[in-house]
Amino acid sequence: MMENKETIIKEAEENVLHTYNRYQVVLDHGDGVYLCDTDDNKYLDFAAGIAVQALGYHYPGYDEALKGQIDKLMHTSNLYYNEPAAEAAEKLVRMSGMSRVFFTNSGTEAIEGALKAARKYAWLKDGKNDHEIIAMNHSFHGRSMGALSVTGNEKYQAPFRPLIGGIRFADYNDLESVKAQFNERTCAVILETIQGEGGIYPATEEFLKGVKALCEEHDALLILDEIQCGMGRSGHLFAWQEYGVKPNIMTCAKALGCGVPVGAFVLDEKTALGSLAPGDHGTTYGGNPFVCAAVSKVLDIFEQDHIVEHVQEVGAYLQEKLDALVDKYDCIAARRGKGLIQGLVIQGRPVGEVVLKSMDEGLIVITAGSDVLRLVPPLVITKDHVDEMVEKLERALTKG
Structure with a gap:
């Protein structure tokens, strides 16, 4: 009862x-x-x-896909290959037009991986550890220490300082504000294509294209957080596709698994080949057969229906x-x-x-x-x- x-x-x-x-x-x-x-x-x-x-x-079809995978295999770790992860990765890479994917357990973990990839990319260029990341005021990227460090909200940050260093904040949809924060140590800019927790603010086309141009000029990476606004919610599979501004790294989660806890960060070819290598990053549960069976089925449904x-x-x-x-x-x-x-x-x-x-x-x-x-x-x-x-x-x- x-x-x-x-x-x-x-x-x-x-x-x-x-x-x-x-x-x-x-x-x-x-x-x-x-x-x-x-x-x-x-x-x-x-x-x-x-x-x-x-x-x-x-x-229709979603529950059955998960039940079928439960009967086969739930978890193996990333020391071995599994078919659902390979299928899910192929579909996510193809549908996003990106190059490589790393599956995580949450959106926050996807942000952590994206920040590490950006830092590693810059470190491989000059061997220095003084690189900086520009984030946006009123943003929200998660609650872990790295994600919190790029979340532009003093209420969330104050009790947990010191956070990770080398973070500068600019104003969303204010390109001059971003320009003012750029310097020779800037390795990445992170922002939500549509700010969610901050009040549902879409990026303007001028702003997003301007930030992308700044990143290209300085060989810095553009990280777009699509955790809430991605997976079709904006009217495009990923919100950045409407603007024609492809990021170097994209984070996604939430609707990626439609209820199963899963996230991912997805990299373009340049970043994938020039950042994280074996031993740099890992996860025990991330990308296991069960969650990837969900991701694979979700992506199928998005296309077919x-x-x-x-x-x-x-x-x-x-x-x-x-x-x-x-x-x-x-x-x-x-x-x-x-x-x-x-x-x-x-x-x-x-x-x-x-x-x-x-x-x-x-x-x-x-x-x-x-x-x-x-x-x-x-x-x-x-x-x-x-x-x-x-x-x-x-x-x-x-x-x-």
Whole structure:
């Protein structure tokens, strides 16, 4: 018999380290783009596990691929080859137009690997250890010490100093700010193609192309963090593809496995051949047969079921409906985003209040930054789901 909500919450609070202030709901199962809790309440999911569940829940063929791999082999380590990793790597390299992939367990670990690759690339050129990396203010790249060091948010950094050295910060979408931080020691620039946690800010074309040109001029590497905005969410498989600005290193995770914990950093040919070598980097679990079976199946589904094209169509409809909400409600100041990564700027009331009232209406949404309502639904939502979301959100906005 299933334990009741209060018992489960009490057990979690007594035994799990309190680093999250969780909502008072116990989610039990999912179906399509809906979630159900232990009290049999049903929610339209416009958070997707923080942009992870791109295919929703129990997408045809996904569960079967994982179950089949469980029956064969879960883990071997990277001391040996395995077929799912080889297949997943080939598909990811081909679909991204990059050269080599390193599978990790998370997005944060992908960032760590990308930073190490950039430092090694520079070290091989001159043998020095004084190289610097330029990151963006209001960015978010993860919680480990390296990823935290390039996360431009004092609130996250302050308790954990000293962080890794050689990091300079510039302002997102301000090319002159980036230029001002460049010097002969700069080995890389890291940024999100669309800032997520910072408030859903897409890069401008001028900015991204300008940063790429700066990197090429100085033989520095461009690292694009596609952990949240990649895997079709922006309306392109990877958001940088819309701009025609290919990075030297790309990080991805979240929807890469659609629920299975997996990330990757992907390198172009120049960087792959001129950075990490045997003994420089490793992982016990990363790229094991189980997670790579998920990645391989996800990439197949994206191609065969034309997921990106679907996002372009439904994303345009969502954007239209959100713009109408901006015009209708004084408490919504603006909309930002692309495709199915969208943010509504809430003014005059706490954004957290809107999240809670939305949950009361059977809608799951989350926040980004201090005042943005973040909508990152499964990529397989339909226009009818968008209409349902708008109806529920409007009730939440007008609720006393």
